[in-house]
Amino acid sequence: MDRLPPLNPLRAFEAAGRLRSIRKAADELSVTPGAVSRQVQSLESHLGTPLFRREPREIVLTPEGEQYLAAITLHFDGIREATRKLTGQTTIEVVRIRAYTTFAVKWLIPRLSSFHADNRTTEVRLTTSVEAVDFDRENVDGAIRLGDGNWPGVEVDRLIANELVPLCSPALRRHAGLKKVGDLAGQTLLHSLVRLDDWRYWLEAAGAEGIDPYAGPKYASSTLAYQAALEGQGVMIAQKALFSEDLRARRLVQPFGPPLNRGEFTYYFIYPRNRMRNPAFRRFREWLLAQTRT
DNA sequence: GCAGGGGAGTTCCCCTGTTT
DNA sequence: AAACAGGGGAACTCCCCTGC
Known part of the structure; x- marks a missing residue:
């Protein structure tokens, strides 16, 4: 298939997939849930592949949907970035960080103001969870985790002892x-x-x-x-x-x-190697490591 | 355990604007 | 003018939650 899929349904899918909700996507796009539902169905029909599993009161991305969402999100981000440049708006670079709630509340957030003071065009988006992060499927650049420092397939920086x-x-x-x-x-x-x-x-x-x-x-x-x-x-x-x-x-x-x-319960910062291509991420990492030394 | 309320997604019908 | 795409509104289904 060498033609683009219909772009409005693609936009509806991107919002629904990113927000994991038809209703939230409808709010974001200023349409009704019925409209988003139909748009997603029309895209699925066009692609011949189900992108969501319909569960009671929720939608769940299929593996194909996850992969497709990850791929098109990059390009939607590119469109947003190009639009910001064209309209002269200041470019905001986003770094998405996952941490434990208590680490975020007691350690990271109190220090973040110093990062933002020196990096006014970088926005740190912080989410919390105790679950392991899947960098291939989740929109996360780096995660603060407890462990023994042994995470295959990702880069690891030691932060603080526990x-x-x-x-x-x-x-x-x-x-x-x-x-x-x-x-x-x-x-x-x-x-x-x-x-x-x-x-x-x-x-x-x-x-x-x-x-x-x-x-x-x-x-x-x-x-x-x-x-x-x-x-x-x-x-x-x-x-x-x-x-x-x-x-x-x-x-x-x-x-x-x-x-x-306990050596196996030390805080580490883990991230896929490719995130280091992002200058904002590199600045956040440098700042984070510096914070652990003070 | 059960009934009712309510949230989330889907379906159907209809309207509006655009294209041919 | 007809065809089509897109969207709103209402009704519907499903099922979770809450109170009794």
Whole structure:
């Protein structure tokens, strides 16, 4: 086939695929969902290939749809860029970064203003997830991940060590008289559901006995456990590097040690090699690595 | 467990603007 | 004038969520 497919349906598909929603695509294109649905169907009919699976109340890209979307998105980006140049608008370069929620909230976002101050034409689009990133299928340039540094097929930069320590509010430490590991008995341990084993790792390393490492409230994210700790509702097990500002401001205190270092849980920045062709991405990476040294 | 509400996508009918 | 493309509105289906 050497002719272009119908471009309006292609545009509708690009929006629906990118937003994973007919309704959101309709909002973006200022048409009704019915119009987008028909446009996508007409493109599928033209191509002779289903691009979406219709699930109850949602659409899911087929593998062919994923590949097609990834390919045409590059060209839509090119059209947007060319239009910006033609109309004299300042070019905004976008760097798409994936991180864990707590890393984003406690470490990355507080520092991002310094990046934007020096890179006014670069926009960092930050998304959060605990799931592994698939650079071939997802529109992500780089991801901050915990691991042992062994990710086949991508470039890897070591960021910061992951040192686990117990943290609580100053008031709780005072009232509960927390001075040594054994004082944790009878205290509420706060957990993140995605890092449920952290208390066990730490209690074993600290030589604590008779304390159930899995007892206590469990939160969907360390960010929520952090809020509970601020409120004095218990003791959290935390990655110290993410909470240095809270420790400095004494919103949280570390009642006792020892810190636990686990080599396989170090923060790394991972990205496909081809992203280094993007100057904005290179600048972000350089800035990120510099931040870890300060 | 069940009924009702509501969200998301699809289908159908009709209208409007453009092309031939 | 007829054919066609594109889109709106309403009705429909499906099914998740919520309250009882």
